[in-house]
Amino acid sequence: MADLEIAYRVMATPDPSFNSSALFPPPRPTASPSSKPKFGIYKTWFDRADSSVKAVCHEALDYLTSKLGYETIDIDIPFVHEGQRAHAMTILSEFATVLHGDMSDLTAPNRLLLSVGGKAPASDFLQAQRLRNHLMKHLAWLFERHPGLIVVTPTTPCAGWPIKGGVGDLKYGVSDGDQSIRSMEYVWLANFTGCPAVSLPVGYVNPIEGYGEGKIPVGLMGMAEWGAKNALIEFGYDGERYLNELLEGGRRRPEGWVDVLGLAGKGR
Known part of the structure; x- marks a missing residue:
């Protein structure tokens, strides 16, 4: 999260050489609010995720609400x-x-x-x-009614996309429109309405039996009001705290992970 925050604050700094960009103030860290934001959950939509994904996300939400002071409220999002x-x-x-x-x-x-x-x-x-x-008008109404609201969903409704076509799919690729739409069950809303969002790794599940080895990461996504990126950064730090301090095993590195910076520091 520290890397993400630094990158955001650098990239969001206005360019004084462009008049339109120079009109905007530079991003600044804000003081921590006296109370945590509210999590808005549209249960009918949230429950469209696979049971294994929902279980991991709910474990993270339980920690964020019971230990860190977040509150959850039920919301509706039409269409x-x-x-x-x-x-x-x-x-x-x-x-x-x-x-x-x-x-x-x-x-x-x-x-x-x-x-x-x-x-x-x-x-x-x-x-x-x-x-x-x-949709934008409805979200604006929700954000006005519940200041600081963060709409939370799983990042994807399924844990990965098993490659069932064998060597052919690996070599030539595969086009599955239904699965593509299924994978974008939640992420489309932020893209369509322009709301800022962040995805946090919150756990791992086993792959579908017979397809792959190891663990598949599961993400929890938070979408905030337009311009409320600082709230998402704080949410990200809290999610990282859960991942590193409470989740058994913490954040897992892929089996083929390479410490590029470490090797560079050693002159390799």
Whole structure:
């Protein structure tokens, strides 16, 4: 989190050579609030995650609420399923427009996706933006009603994506639109509405039997109000504290992890 915070504060510093950028104040650390933010949970949506992922996320939430003073409240977010499809159609249409039909540098699955996205009629694109506006208005209402609110979900609803096609999938890749949409069950909302978000590793689960070895990481995502990045940074530090101090084994390094900086320091 220290690395993330430093990187954010450097990148978010206004560039004085650009008039539009210079209008914004530099990011500054804020004093810790007297009380922790509230976690907003849309239970129906949260529960769409696999049981193993939900269990890991709830363990982390239990610690953050019982030990660190966070509070959870129930919230509703309308049109999450329709919104996800509107988001997918929007980004595919925008990519297809930017490329002007030249997809020669893309892989075959991406060419297929963007070809479909490029066929979306303007009327559907406009309807998707109306839905985006509706979602943003609802989130603005939630943030106004609950100051400091952080909407929490699993980062992904499933623990990894097992490669079931064997050597062929490993060599040539695989296109599975349903699984791609499933993997983006939660992350699309921040991207579509422009809200800041952070994903925290909070635990590990076993891979699907017969597909892979070791442990699969599980993330907990927090999405805050526009401009409320300091609250997410504090949330990240608290999540890191849980991972390092309470979770058995702490943060695990991948089996093939290499200490690049350590080797560089030794002149290798």
